[in-house]
Amino acid sequence: MPTQPARSVQRAARVLKVLAATPETDRTLSDLARxxxxxxxxxxxxxxxxxxxxLALRREPGPHYRLxxxxxxLGRAASQAVVLADILADELPRLRDEFQATAMAGAVHGDAVVVTAAYxxxxxxxxxxxxxxRLPFRAPVGPIYVAWAGDEAEAxxxxxxxxxxxxPQCDVHRAALAEVRARGWSATVQSHRDQATAHEAVQAHDVPAVHEITATDLVATRLHVIGVSAPVWAADGTLAxxxxxxxxxxxxxxxETRHIAARLxxxxxxxxxxxxxxxxxxPGSR
Structure with a gap:
């Protein structure tokens, strides 16, 4: 059975829309109720x-109300979100076609990394x-979202x-985040082991199934790259x-991985x- 919308939220939205219709005018309680x-x-x-x-402002005498x-x-954030969505709708298909790979955008919402657009x-x-x-936002998933976020977010x-x-494993991840900050991009690659050995290592918690690309990886001739990502920054300096x-x-x-990363x-x-x-x-710039 479909969940019904909250009537209180709908009423609040209607009040805000009434106030927004005449933002320069104070409205009385009786006026708004009608x-x-x-x-x-x-x-x-x-x-x-x-x-x-x-979200509303009470002004005396009266009282009267306005936005x-x-x-x-919230308005700036909404405006940015609309603009960003429009830009992504143009740019992501171009990246997909250029590299014949899935192009997407993501953001952190609560304890999850959410794909916000995908081509x-x-x-x-x-x-x-x-x-x-959605993917759980925890190590090793999503280093691009935490590399500049500060010590508390990293911890x-x-x-x-x-x-x-x-x-020691935490130290490895911290070093990887420092590399992401220094390069300005992230790439996740499969561990350097044959499949059977890698499976045994993962089961023993000796090494993750995937890891952030390293300087050693970048001189390799063959890498199984899971994904490459780069940050888009919002007006307030946070990750958009x-x-x-x-x-x-x-x-x-x-x-080749460097070339893709540079393009991103x-x-x-x-x-x-x-x-x-x-x-x-x-605090996250470091």
């Missing part, structure tokens, strides 16, 4: 909640990335790993999303400029 078809007492309770959240200051940030290449078994797909990412990481290429058509050399960094930098973004100095 406009949205609510009892005065119910409208007052709703307005008090909106004021507590900064609140918190909506400025896949056909897969013989129907295995492909889709918009809305949480490591602590959420399953199975739990030893101190990552751009990534995965399901690459063949194994790559280190030089170039496109990500242009998108950052187009949305008015920039990575600012802060």
């Amino acid at each position: 406009a949205v078809g609510m009892p005065r007492s119910s409208c007052q309770a709703l307005l008090l909640a909106l004021c507590d959240e900064g 609140g200051p918190e909506l400025l940030g 896949p290449v056909p897969h013989p078994y129907g295995l492909t990335a889709r918009s809305g797909s 949480g990412w490591l602590a959420r790993a399953q199975p739990a990481l030893s101190a 999303c990552s751009l990534a290429l995965t399901a690459l058509p063949r194994d790559l050399s280190g030089a 960094v170039e496109v990500a930098a242009q998108i950052t400029t187009n949305i008015g973004g920039a990575r600012t100095a802060g």
Whole structure:
């Protein structure tokens, strides 16, 4: 049975839309109640909640109400999200066609990495990335999202790993994040072992099935690259999303991986400029 929308949220949205229709004019409680078809007492309770959240502003005498200051940030974020979605709809198909690989964007939502846009290449078994797909945000998944996020975010990412990481393993991941920061991009590759040996090592928790690319990998002639990603920065200096290429058509050399990464960094930098973004100095810049 479909879940029904919350009526209180719908009513709050109607009140905000009424206030937004005449943003320069203060509205009385009675006026707003009539406009949205609510009892005065119910409208007052709703307005008090909106004021507590900064989404509406109570002004005396009256009282009168108008839109609140918190909506400025929400409006900027919404505007950026719309612009970013439009840009990704143009750029991701181009990357897919250029490299014959699945091109996608992702972002962290809570404890998950979510694919926010995906333009896949056909897969013989129907295995492909889709918009809305989720992965748990924990080591080793998603180093691009944590490399610049600061010590607290890094510690949480490591602590959420399953199975739990030893101190030396955490040090390996920290070194990998430092490499991501230094390069400006991330690449996940399959471990350097034959399949049987790698399986035994993973079962023994000796080495992860995949790892962040290393300087040694970058001089190799054959790498099984799971994915390459680069950051897009928002106006407030946080990560707006990552751009990534995965399901690459063949194994790559280190030089080929560098070429793909450089192209992703170039496109990500242009998108950052187009949305008015920039990575600012802060705890995650390091």
